[in-house]
Amino acid sequence: MELVIGTKRWSTWSLRPWLALKRTGAPFIETLVGLRQDEGRTEAAILPHSPSGLVPALKDGDLTVWDSLAICEYLAEKFPQAKLWPADPALRALARAAASEMHSGFQSLRGECPMALDVEPKVTAISEATQKNVRRIVTLWSSLLKRSGGPFLVGEWSIADAFYTPVATRFRGYGIHLSDYGDDGACGAYATRLLATPEFLEWEAAARVSL
Structure with missing residues (x-):
């Protein structure tokens, strides 16, 4: 392949x-x-x-x-x-819904806060439209983590987590504190876990030296 x-x-x-x-x-x-x-x-x-x-x-x-x-x-x-999707049918459906929402939505966050792994994190003021996107993500992550028990969105790592890993880089890179948008700490911890997976760390290391 x-x-x-x-x-x-x-x-x-x-x-x-x-x-x-x-x-x-x-x-x-x-x-x-x-x-x-x-x-x-x-x-x-x-x-x-x-x-x-x-x-x-x-x-x-x-x-x-x-x-x-x-x-x-x-x-x-x-x-x-x-096991890129969970075996449980309900969790699999929710994981697909979450990935699809990221695939088609959150245009303001994507446009205003593009991923940029080659720059140092900085605090950035974001628009109301982007704040609305962040609040929705916090709500989504919170509900899935509560239902599944974590450590990832629907339990074990899945495609849904792949789709939200770039979102976690945005939150880090633009200094977006999820606690300002209703997070009780679970979402921030989840974002940290996404950016600590061996696969993402490999990608990030290569990003600093490649195209």
Whole structure:
């Protein structure tokens, strides 16, 4: 298999399936494409790998799967032993709902606070729209952690956690204190756990020295 990803400092959508693929333990080739190039060079570099002209893309034989969530779903089916979704049907449904909400929502947070692993954390004033996103995330995380008992959103690590790992980097990078948005401490501790997983630490270390 080959996973085509974008610049590790910035590409949240690449990070998500990369974490899931790492969790499977399967060997894969990592192809890195530099983002934010001028004059359409980024899209031109990606198009040979991805029909959408966007990263990430997963190649498995003659199959190419694009889109982060689609890649994660493919990996969950291909590697059931990795348990990328919880076995419990109710928790699995909630995990899918949480990942899908991140996939399609929180545009203000994503636009105002892009992931930037190459800069030092700083306290940043955020708009009301982004504050609303943060409050919703705190509510979502709190309810799932309470229901599952943790340590991750639906118990053991899952694709849902892959989808919220870049969110945790945003909270850290922009000095967003979840206690200001209704967190009783559980969400902050969860965000810390996300950023302490061996897979994320490997990605972050590479992000500081690669494209």
